[in-house]
Amino acid sequence: MRVPTFPLPPPPVVAGLLGALGSAQVVLHPADLVRDLVLAWCATLPLAFVRGLLWQAGAVVTAAVVLTLVLSGQPTVGALLAQATVLYLVAVRSSYRVALLFAVPSIAYAVGTAGWRTGLVVVTATGALAVGSSRRFRAETAERIAAAGAHADMADAYAARAERARIARELHDLVAHHISSISVQADTTRLTTQGLPAESADRLLRIAGTARLALTEMRRLLGVLRDDARSQPVDAPQPGLGQLITLVDDARAAGGSRVRLIFRGRIRTLDPGLELAAYRIVQEALTNSRKHAPGAAVDVEVGYADDALRLSIWDAGPGAGRSAGRTEAHGFGLLGMRERVAMAGGTLRTARSELGGFAVQAVLPVAGGGR
Structure with a gap:
């Protein structure tokens, strides 16, 4: 995950300002001046090293704040701000387990004591960790989505x-x-x-x-x-409309569904390229039906006209969510169909059927009316 940069001003400047704020508070309300000054500095100045020693800085700041609670009962405002800042960065850059580990000292101290000062420290620590963890989660989610999108585009x-x-x-x-x-x-x-x-x-x-x-x-x-x-040549003869019966039988066996093959018009031999395009269109349509509507009944209709070969493949599965755009977004079956139909000079229509399910309809012009 990309590590967020520390916001301006730079960490040493922030550490100095918070150290000065803590020192001023100690001087204005002294109890044990030297002890409280040392604790105030330990709770703020390590913030200057968060870029290279984040965990160590977080551990020192957390320990100084908890020790201040034990010895004097009230950490400085600068110490609380430094703790919130460093724990936020720890949560952003570390795992949830590490973030939880940094919350343990404050929570453990709160279990044995009571008071608004203790509660303020716990809220500051856990709140900073929660906000940082949330930001980390959003960043990781965005990166996963981007990576998945890039992988899908490459595929x-x-x-x-x-x-x-x-x-x-x-x-x-x-x-x-x-x-x-x-x-x-x-x-x-x-x-x-x-x-x-x-x-x-x-x-x-x-x-x-x-x-x-x-x-x-x-x-x-x-x-x-x-x-x-990166594929090997295939020496087998190219399939045509004569192999549709075998294709339909294989679809029945693979999908366990009822597939009907219907021929209309005067069956005759057509141009091999046209027959190959028709065969591949039917093959891809049956594959899509098996993928998106498993077990649904499928009708494959091949119509021989004088000037065109008409193909219609309809399945009785759920048509919702299977528009051409969404199907193409997850594979190139329809793209292959469109390219074959375009090379044959025909037209292709894919959409939800008025009777339910999904329909593929192709019209391929026949040059010379066949043989």
Whole structure:
């Protein structure tokens, strides 16, 4: 915890002023002049050393005040102010156990005696310790909140980077397949077509070379992304809408809830990138439902239209407190959905459903109406 600085004026100046105040009070009301002066100085002057010897200064001041009560019955005003100051600093900079230890002498003396002077000393000591401990508690709480916020921001940044790297890798795997196909088809056409003009053969050769160069650059970029995200490549084929049944079965087994998969329209094969985006959206929506509404029923509806693929995932769990903003504040599931939908040129809506629960609705445009 950051140690609070001693307020102006500096500690030696404060110690001198309080020592002078105590000395004046002793001189004006002498009982045993030398003894009372020594006690007054011991109760005030150690305040000058609080920056380097706080505990020692606090112990000397506390002992001098208690000894003054025992011997003369009334500490000076300067001694009380010095005690309040040093005990406040002890409580601010030390643990609760240490603060309680410094309160023991005054409380112990008060147990065996009575009177307003004893009560004043106890109130001064315990009050200063309580105020200092309260300030320490507030400072530690603020630091814990700040540290937790910084940790959450760092975790969110890593999660966002990992999610974007995964999206980039998946897109690379799909695009690389098409580029490789272009290269192979260009070379095959150039080598197998009889009577192909030299100019055409040269163009096909250039097309194949450009495709191979683009594939090399994409693989290089993918290597950078994998190093950045510290993840290993996955050689398994990218999932699509055909794997939704397996995904739903896994969700049922993991969450123990009822998950329905509904298809509408004419089912057909779509662009692999679009199917991958749809699969990941459904996957993330099921994960969120399992996390925020465990055991709730979930409906997954996939609608095939001529110009778009429509996804709707709705759970019957408690929708309150699960707005898009709050969900994004604790993870990057919805951010990943939005980025996938944006790359597909579609729209995404996430909100509490009018029927209760939480709903995710995505519309992904279909280029060429599918196959």
